[in-house]
Amino acid sequence: MTLQERVEAVRANIAAAAREAGREAGEITLVAATKVQTSETIRQAIAAGITVCGENRVQEMTAHLADNAYEGAALHFIGHLQTNKVKFVVGRVDLIESVGSLHLLEAIQAQAAKAGVVQDILLEVNVGGEESKSGVAVSELPELVERSLQLDHVRLRGLMAIPPAAREPGENRPFFAQMHQLFVDIKGNIDDNKAVLDCLSMGMSGDYMDAVREGATLVRVGTALFGPRPPMGTPR
Ligand SMILES: *Cc1c(COP(=O)(O)O)cnc(C)c1O
Numbered sequence: 001m002t003l004q005e006r007v008e009a010v011r012a013n014i015a016a017a018a019r020e021a022g023r024e025a026g027e028i029t030l031v032a033a034t035k036v037q038t039s040e041t042i043r044q045a046i047a048a049g050i051t052v053c054g055e056n057r058v059q060e061m062t063a064h065l066a067d068n069a070y071e072g073a074a075l076h077f078i079g080h081l082q083t084n085k086v087k088f089v090v091g092r093v094d095l096i097e098s099v100g101s102l103h104l105l106e107a108i109q110a111q112a113a114k115a116g117v118v119q120d121i122l123l124e125v126n127v128g129g130e131e132s133k134s135g136v137a138v139s140e141l142p143e144l145v146e147r148s149l150q151l152d153h154v155r156l157r158g159l160m161a162i163p164p165a166a167r168e169p170g171e172n173r174p175f176f177a178q179m180h181q182l183f184v185d186i187k188g189n190i191d192d193n194k195a196v197l198d199c200l201s202m203g204m205s206g207d208y209m210d211a212v213r214e215g216a217t218l219v220r221v222g223t224a225l226f227g228p229r230p231p232m233g234t235p236r
Pocket residue numbers: 033035056078079162203204205206220221222223224
């Protein structure tokens with residue numbers, strides 16, 4: 001299959017899952033997870049209809065930005081972000097999806113204030129409660145939401161999650177349902193004048209249809225669009 005065909009196949013799957021859940025396909029945005037891809041492949045993906053690219057690594061993203069690789073698409077940062085790299089991301093991306101600590105939130109606010117911008121963000125929730133994963137614990141989420149709403153250079157847009165790696169199809173669906181419930185609860189508690197929460201980012205190549213069935217508005221898909229990646233640390 002060509003990249004164009006894979007983009008169309010993923011979109012068709014998103015539409016089918018949306019229909020099953022009584023949703024409109026247009027409520028869901030496909031984010032192409034472009035880590036390890038070349039600038040040329042990113043351009044091809046955009047030519048094939050991709051409207052949002054999601055990047056994990058600051059260094060790769062900076063190189064692609066210098067190449068104008070993302071031209072014609074929006075850009076999201078979806079990876080683990082160290083506070084010392086915040087200056088390379090704030091104001092350069094449309095949305096930082098992976099804000100998983102108070103420390104990072106405050107660093108983004110400080111950098112955005114310095115740059116004179118308002119940075120859109122999602123709070124990343126460690127929904128599986130895994131030691132190894134970044135993201136805020138479910139129990140600490142309300143505090144981070146409240147702090148986000150106080151900061152004048154960040155705009156909270158919603159939530160993001162990376163559930164544990166599933167061994168069986170369907171295994172993560174309860175996590176997606178839990179995320180949707182958290183999203184609805186938080187929305188219910190926020191005055192619409194203070195923030196409009198319109199983003200729930202969850203689902204990757206193996207489980208994006210379940211995520212759509214449970215209410216995702218953004219799905220982040222890499223492998224199903226670009227094929228398997230080399231294992232981490234493999235020289236390219
Ligand atoms: C790589 C990545 C994805 C996409 O993963 P695939 O399984 O290749 O679809 C989604 N979200 C994040 C945060 C990623 O790092």
